[in-house]
Amino acid sequence: MAALDDLLKHHRTTEALGQVMGRLGWDQETMMPEGAAEQRGEEMAALESVLHNRRTDPRVGEWLAGAVASSDAEKAQVREIARSHARAVKVPGELAAELARLTSVSQGIWAKARAADDVAAFLPTLKQVVALRREEAAAIADGGDPYDALLQDYEPGTTAGEISDLFDRMRPRLVALRDRLAGATMPAPLTGFFPEAAQMDLSREVARTFGYDFNNGRLDLAVHPFSSGSGADVRITTRVDEGEPFGCLYSTIHEVGHATYEQNIAPEFRLTALGQGVSMGVHESQSRIYENQLARSAGFTQYLHGRMAEHFGPLSASADDMERVINRVETGYIRTEADEVHYNLHIMLRFDLERQLFGGALEVEDLEEAWNARFLKDFGIAVDHPSNGVLQDVHWSVGLFGYFPTYALGNVYAGCLHAALRRDLPDLDASLAAGEPAPALEWLRERLQRHGGLRPPRETIRHATGAEISEAPLLDYLDAKYGALFGV
Amino acid sequence: MAALDDLLKHHRTTEALGQVMGRLGWDQETMMPEGAAEQRGEEMAALESVLHNRRTDPRVGEWLAGAVASSDAEKAQVREIARSHARAVKVPGELAAELARLTSVSQGIWAKARAADDVAAFLPTLKQVVALRREEAAAIADGGDPYDALLQDYEPGTTAGEISDLFDRMRPRLVALRDRLAGATMPAPLTGFFPEAAQMDLSREVARTFGYDFNNGRLDLAVHPFSSGSGADVRITTRVDEGEPFGCLYSTIHEVGHATYEQNIAPEFRLTALGQGVSMGVHESQSRIYENQLARSAGFTQYLHGRMAEHFGPLSASADDMERVINRVETGYIRTEADEVHYNLHIMLRFDLERQLFGGALEVEDLEEAWNARFLKDFGIAVDHPSNGVLQDVHWSVGLFGYFPTYALGNVYAGCLHAALRRDLPDLDASLAAGEPAPALEWLRERLQRHGGLRPPRETIRHATGAEISEAPLLDYLDAKYGALFGV
Structure with a gap:
């Protein structure tokens, strides 16, 4: 003892x-x-x-x-x-x-x-x-494989080989969906002026709607939104572009997913080895399910239209168009702005470059050229500026190699959680349309968040869903959602 | 080696x-x-x-x-x-x-x-x-004497006996001046509405005027203004009352005195034992000379009148009255709001109560009663609320016993420095009236601030002034300033 x-x-x-x-x-x-x-x-x-x-x-x-x-x-x-x-x-x-x-x-x-x-x-x-x-x-x-060693810092128990196999299974279906959507008509983006103060007010309101506790946190501005801290002090950040309100809002909701995971861990685990989210992949599953499966749903986007009109005045899109505007699909340079269809393709690019960098096949001097060649191959457009290419993400500057794959894992885990959530909460659409994600948040808290580091990452997901982990639920969800939204 | x-x-x-x-x-x-x-x-x-x-x-x-x-x-x-x-x-x-x-x-x-x-x-x-x-x-x-032990944390080399003797010498002249001023006519305080944003703008401007470097610091709000940090990251705080602009402004200048002392220490001393202000008394000498001898001077208050009119619109006091308005003398409960004549009397009260608390003559249960009795005796008015009495200062809550006397020492040191400054800079009044305290700041930086902890506290002051330390310059300055201002 x-x-x-x-x-x-x-x-x-x-x-x-x-x-x-x-x-x-x-x-x-x-x-x-x-x-x-x-x-x-x-x-x-x-x-x-x-x-x-x-x-x-x-x-x-x-x-x-x-x-x-x-x-x-x-x-x-x-x-x-x-x-x-x-x-x-x-x-x-x-x-x-x-x-x-x-x-x-x-x-x-x-x-x-x-x-x-x-x-x-x-x-x-x-x-x-x-x-x-x-x-x-x-x-x-x-x-052993140095890249596997890096992965352990962010996703214990996962190997580069497993990630590679997962990406090999995901890519064909994502590319097929992307190609189908390339022929679809997309709605115009929202236009207008969205003052910073109003964006921050709405962000605070929506953060509360998604269960964020400001008594144990705060919301500030940062160049790159992030969540920080565990236990009784979990802070989030967002960014503001006064010509485009969704970046601020959905960054906030994303970080609220991370932060409520931390805030909801059982108090007896605070300041212990179990008092933090168990892995970056599981963490990202929370931020992504909040941001995408919940907040970009048909129901919630309808509700959000009303809240935005209240904060900003009349919008350039109707309530009926809102879900399609928020879920526009477009090839772009920037990972953090990518729609759900393109997002994991960005991750695959970074994963492969990182493996080459740490496997000895690529040197830092050649990284930009490798990036640009690969981007053109995967996305069909040429990088115009380094800030739209190899310089876009903060991660490598702070040594976060091996981190990117956890974003894709998080999406896969979110897909699994969402399937289980829908199974258990048949009335979720009505709740979301009323601006009340609480039943889903409660489900996530009880099934997953409160347990912190009690179980290893994949066991954490399996415990929550009662099912094996697979990329299928995510890909099925994407096919169904985008197929219905844009008629492809 | x-x-x-x-x-x-x-x-x-x-x-x-x-x-x-x-x-x-x-x-x-x-x-x-x-x-x-x-x-x-x-x-x-x-x-x-x-x-x-x-x-x-x-x-x-x-x-x-x-x-x-x-x-x-x-x-x-x-x-x-x-x-x-x-x-x-x-x-x-x-x-x-x-x-x-x-x-x-x-x-x-x-x-x-x-x-x-x-x-x-x-x-x-x-x-x-x-x-x-x-x-x-x-x-x-x-x-040994436990209170002497406490003092060493804030003013190494000083004993309670020395402080007590100093206060015994200071009290009669302060009380005599206070009593003379009791019969004088005081101008009305400034009235009006002073928006927070304008107060903060002016505070930032005046902070720069007094040499504060925002590249290595920042200004925020706090319940109790303070300065924090050393070397390349020295932050200050102030408070805002929209009905009274001087609290914000002079708190800022006070903290700028502390902060520029830290910012101006020789870079080679950073992150060493010499890289911080050498004692709280010497620190307070900087904050007080910035706040009082420089910023409450005839010249600077005239200049400030113009800057305030620019930020707030027309003022309820004329430029000619400004020095008297800013230097109004009034018996009050709150130390941090006290004029220069009353200020040290507040310190003496705290010093005596602290010595009793740590000498065994007073228990915490009896502190409020002792405070109230002593306040009535020293100031002639009865404490109306604990927040105007024993609860007013943050210090005791965070264990800062032995700290208060350094405020009075800082005033004494500031008096010494000011006398030497005036000796060396005969044109200082004209500089201050032009809103240019730079010659005085440069004098303080070269003579005192850049040396950090190189010399013990009293030696630091003696080195700067070239003279022995005495309370006389401070008391002479107060007699002359307030006598001339209010005709007593």
């Missing part, structure tokens, strides 16, 4: 310090003055050193060896701490700290390079980031 | 983590959602544990013993680290962490109690805070 108690006590402090690290990240993206970037890098490196020392503390190994776990929750605590410990001991402390410092500073360098459409200005930094992550991945992989 | 290098390297990480702690404090007062208070307490306790472990690390003692310092800066580094180490090793780690947790949480409890004018709601928490600080002070004092 003593070993387990000591282990959990030690780990609780580590989790609390991990939350502090998260808060620094939030601050960096929302509040930090520009001139503080370099110092912040050093502050984050210092905190990462502390975290690394705690995770690699030899006593953790001894406590893990001596820990006797009785309940499922205790076993899960030990499992998660053991995983974190096993990873950490393979990584030299200096490397961990230097990665924290570099990826804190590199984000600002990337942001400036993207704004200037200047790949060359970012390349030296990206080379450093890739070099350090390669070194780290090799240390963790210990002779 | 090696010992010194190791010591400085270790300490640099400690300083970086100290900055992280400061950022958490800033966040708590400006951004944190209310429901996060308890978790934040645990996060801060975790970080305090880390800091305490680093400060008490036995290797620090060994490095200090073996360190060979050559330059003045190296000697100062060793001096400051030794001081921090000697203090930390006397305090049990559990106590340090529990104090961090409690004083993070207690602030919210105090704020609610103050808003409700409910002393009883705050007493249990205050008793806990005082009990822990008594325990800590006893551990540090090691048989």
Whole structure:
């Protein structure tokens, strides 16, 4: 008993310090003055050193060896701490700290390079980031596939081979649907002026509708929307374009999906190894089901039309057209703006480039060219600017290699959850049309969110749905939804 | 050499983590959602544990013993680290962490109690805070005066006896001036509506005028204005009352004094033991000289009249009356709103009550009664509400006992600096009237601010002024200024 108690006590402090690290990240993206970037890098490196020392503390190994776990929750605590410990001991402390410092500073360098459409200005930094992550991945992989090692940070238990097989199964049906839709007539996008204050008001209202608790969170602006923090302090961000209201609104709903997952984890798991979403894939399943299957549904888009008219005045689209306007399908450069049909094709591109980068088949210098060639092949249009191509996403600048595939996994998981949800809640359309997603949120909370890290990622999804995981429900849903909407 | 290098390297990480702690404090007062208070307490306790472990690390003692310092800066580094180490090793780690947790949480409890004018709601928490600080002070004092031990945290090298003697010398002249002014006619306060946005715009403008660098800082709202952070990230806060513009403006200038001290410390001292203002008294000398001797001067108030008319439209006071309006003398309950004549009398009350609390002559249960009796005696008016009395200040809720005297020391130091400044800058009035305090700011930066912790507090002041420290310049300045302004 003593070993387990000591282990959990030690780990609780580590989790609390991990939350502090998260808060620094939030601050960096929302509040930090520009001139503080370099110092912040050093502050984050210092905190990462502390975290690394705690995770690699030899006593953790001894406590893990001596820990006797009785309940499922205790076993899960030990499992998660053991995983974190096993990873950490393979990584030299200096490397961990230097990665924290570099990826804190590199984000600002990337942001400036993207704004200037200047790949060359970012390349030296990206080379450093890739070099350090390669070194780290090799240390963790210990002779195995370094890309598999990266994946473990975001989706424990998943391999690159599995992802590759999944994408091979998904691609033909997605491409077929995309090609059918290419011949369909799309409605015009919404036009008008949508003031920032009104967009933020509506976003706050809709965040509440989707269960976000502002007593334990807040909504701010950021260049790239994100959710941050666990337990009692889970913050979200969104972005505003006064000519286009859906980016702000659906970014908010997406982040509310992430954030309510964190807010709804059982309070007894707070500041423990089970007190956070269990994987990035499961996390993304929540953000995507909130954003897409719920908030882009026929019922909710109808309801939203009324709320938008209330906040912005008369709209250029009718209530009847609203679902089609919100679900327009269009080939575009930007992943975060992609419709549900194109979205996973963007992910497949990044996955393949990342595997080449970490398998030795591609160097950073050649990344832009590889991106552009692949984009033309997959999407049929040539990249016009680096900010529409290789510079578009923040992820690589902060070392998030192996992260992108979890977005597609999240979509697959969301498809599974949505099928089960529809099975259990036959009146969901009526609720959504009334602006009341609560029955679906309650279902997700009880079946999935409150359990936090209790079960490994895929078991978490299977427990929630009572079914095996498959890409079929997602692809069936997409075929049905887009086929009906646009008559293809 | 090696010992010194190791010591400085270790300490640099400690300083970086100290900055992280400061950022958490800033966040708590400006951004944190209310429901996060308890978790934040645990996060801060975790970080305090880390800091305490680093400060008490036995290797620090060994490095200090073996360190060979050559330059003045190296000697100062060793001096400051030794001081921090000697203090930390006397305090049990559990106590340090529990104090961090409690004083993070207690602030919210105090704020609610103050808003409700409910002393009883705050007493249990205050008793806990005082009990822990008594325990800590006893551990540090090691048989000596526990209040002296508290003072060392804020004004190293100063004793309660010295403060007491200083106050005994200051009181008669302050009371005499106050009594003379009681018969004088005061101008009416400014009336009108001063929109928040315009107050914040003007505050940002005046902050820049006083040298604040927004590239390494930001200005936000807080219940109690403060400055936070060192080096490249020094943030300030202010408050807004739309019926009264000077609170916002002069709070900003006050905090700019604190913040520019931090921003102007030599870059090579950043994230070292010399990279912060050397004491709270010296810090307060900067905030007070900016706020009072510079910004409440005849010249600057004239200039300000024009800037305020530009931001707010026509004012209810003429430019000629502006200095008298801004320097109105009035007996009031609230320290932070007190004029320069009354201000130190408020400090003396707190100092005596604190000494009694930590000397065993007063218990927390009797604090309100003692406050009220003393306030009536010193100020001639009876406290009407606890929020105008014992609940008014945030300090005690967060354990800041021994801090108040540094406000009076800061005024005394500011008096010394101002006399030297006037000696060296005969044209200062003309500069201030033109809205250009730059010559004074430059003098302060070169003489004092850039040196950070290089010299102990009193030596810092003496180095800047070239004269011995005395309360006489402050009292002479007050007599001359208020005598001339109100004809007494």
